[in-house]
Amino acid sequence: MNGGCTTYVARTIIEKIMDDYAIIGYPRLVRLNPNVPWKTRGNGALCLQVGKTRGNKRQKIGMIDGQEISCSPDRSLELSESQQENLARIVKETVETQARVDDENTNPGYVLLQEKPPLDFYWKVVTTVVNLDEVINLLHKHRAVYEGYKNKRGLIGATAAICWEPGDWTYELITYRPRQRWGTKRHVDARSVQHMDAKYPNTFDNYDIENHHNRIVPASPCPILYGIRGDSPDELVMASEQVKSEPIESWLVFVTNQGTDDHLQRKSIDQIKPYESVIVQGTVVEPPFTIQGGHVLFRIQDRTGIIDCAAYEPTKGFRKSIRKLSEGDIVEAYGGVREHPLTINLEKINVKQLVPLTIKVENPVCPTCGKHMKSKGTNQGYKCRNCGTSSSEPVLQEKKRSITPGFYEVPICARRHLSKPLKRMMKQSAVAAIGTSDTP
Numbered sequence: 001m002n003g004g005c006t007t008y009v010a011r012t013i014i015e016k017i018m019d020d021y022a023i024i025g026y027p028r029l030v031r032l033n034p035n036v037p038w039k040t041r042g043n044g045a046l047c048l049q050v051g052k053t054r055g056n057k058r059q060k061i062g063m064i065d066g067q068e069i070s071c072s073p074d075r076s077l078e079l080s081e082s083q084q085e086n087l088a089r090i091v092k093e094t095v096e097t098q099a100r101v102d103d104e105n106t107n108p109g110y111v112l113l114q115e116k117p118p119l120d121f122y123w124k125v126v127t128t129v130v131n132l133d134e135v136i137n138l139l140h141k142h143r144a145v146y147e148g149y150k151n152k153r154g155l156i157g158a159t160a161a162i163c164w165e166p167g168d169w170t171y172e173l174i175t176y177r178p179r180q181r182w183g184t185k186r187h188v189d190a191r192s193v194q195h196m197d198a199k200y201p202n203t204f205d206n207y208d209i210e211n212h213h214n215r216i217v218p219a220s221p222c223p224i225l226y227g228i229r230g231d232s233p234d235e236l237v238m239a240s241e242q243v244k245s246e247p248i249e250s251w252l253v254f255v256t257n258q259g260t261d262d263h264l265q266r267k268s269i270d271q272i273k274p275y276e277s278v279i280v281q282g283t284v285v286e287p288p289f290t291i292q293g294g295h296v297l298f299r300i301q302d303r304t305g306i307i308d309c310a311a312y313e314p315t316k317g318f319r320k321s322i323r324k325l326s327e328g329d330i331v332e333a334y335g336g337v338r339e340h341p342l343t344i345n346l347e348k349i350n351v352k353q354l355v356p357l358t359i360k361v362e363n364p365v366c367p368t369c370g371k372h373m374k375s376k377g378t379n380q381g382y383k384c385r386n387c388g389t390s391s392s393e394p395v396l397q398e399k400k401r402s403i404t405p406g407f408y409e410v411p412i413c414a415r416r417h418l419s420k421p422l423k424r425m426m427k428q429s430a431v432a433a434i435g436t437s438d439t440p
């Protein structure tokens with residue numbers, strides 16, 4: 001499914017089917033290419049795996065109207081034909097009544113498939129711009145039941161969400177408001193969110209202290225009260241118990257590709273295309289400067305070309321670090337590519353090597369007389385007044401750089417859903433040394 005507040009559509013479908021079907025694994029919230037020009041906000045799709053009956057081993061994944069929702073880990077439970085038809089009817093009815101078909105940027109769609117199309121299709125949709133014909137061909141080939149509304153582009157995300165097999169993954173616990181509160185001001189206590197953030201180290205992107213931004217609360221008038229992201233579903237449940245808020249109507253834990261950097265592709269500058277997201281290494285050839293609106297720009301070069309990089313005004317304090325770069329520094333830029341002019345919109349940067357910077361401390365000393373020479377004028381060198389000896393170089397001293405090598409990221413208030421926070425990157429490099437856990 002894709003479009004509108006898609007997670008709420010999934011929540012409603014779960015409510016309708018939970019007595020007659022098994023939910024297999026966690027529902028999936030899959031974010032797609034954040035740079036496609038016609039995207040809905042957040043560009044996400046939802047996927048539910050549904051089986052015949054409940055298995056024995058069950059895992060709690062949420063609560064709807066006081067009733068516990070569980071999923072089964074068993075993936076081998078096939079639906080009968082009448083169960084499939086019934087399920088298709090429920091999905092169609094829910095998407096048509098709940099997806100915001102009237103919203104001009106929303107293009108809902110749903111897809112039912114008995115087998116997973118290749119994982120490649122997910123990678124294509126999260127990293128590039130895919131055309132509709134390609135997905136329709138794929139759906140025919142796999143005998144899908146599907147329906148696309150308006151420009152039908154929702155089918156692309158919905159199909160990609162089915163194809164996704166988590167390589168890296170995170171979870172999000174989403175809470176929903178009772179219907180009568182939708183569209184009204186949300187009450188979520190900011191201080192309790194800060195406490196929760198400090199107490200549960202496996203959660204991320206909760207609260208931006210520097211910019212006073214409570215990131216778990218959405219800005220749109222959707223049914224969501226808040227969403228907490230993290231690496232451990234059990235910890236998310238405990239974390240949400242710490243958050244003081246208005247009453248919650250229901251909650252669900254989703255497995256997601258948020259915070260994984262799945263959208264980024266390592267490229268050389270000549271391979272960079274608009275609407276994609278890249279990791280590219282280059283040398284700073286034009287140092288950072290600030291333009292009107294507070295945006296900071298600089299230019300990098302590799303053996304294949306030159307490209308502009310930008311830290312836009314909403315990236316706030318991140319710009320302070322960017323302004324400290326100098327010509328000759330080697331950096332790895334991470335970000336989405338805008339078309340006119342071709343620019344990398346920075347999500348983070350890895351400063352790999354800093355050039356030594358020098359400052360003039362005094363005029364050169366005459367080797368014969370031992371006295372300081374005098375300047376002959378701007379860029380014209382120095383001359384000894386006593387004996388006439390000339391020199392072009394003043395006495396220089398290495399200047400301490402105000403930035404150190406390493407990663408810098410935009411603040412939480414400017415973070416994209418797919419961007420991997422440094423907090424996760426650091427933890428993963430530690431875990432990689434010990435071994436990894438099972439896929440969800």
Ligand SMILES: [Zn+2]
Pocket residue numbers: 366367368369370384385386387388389
């Ligand atoms: Zn002299």
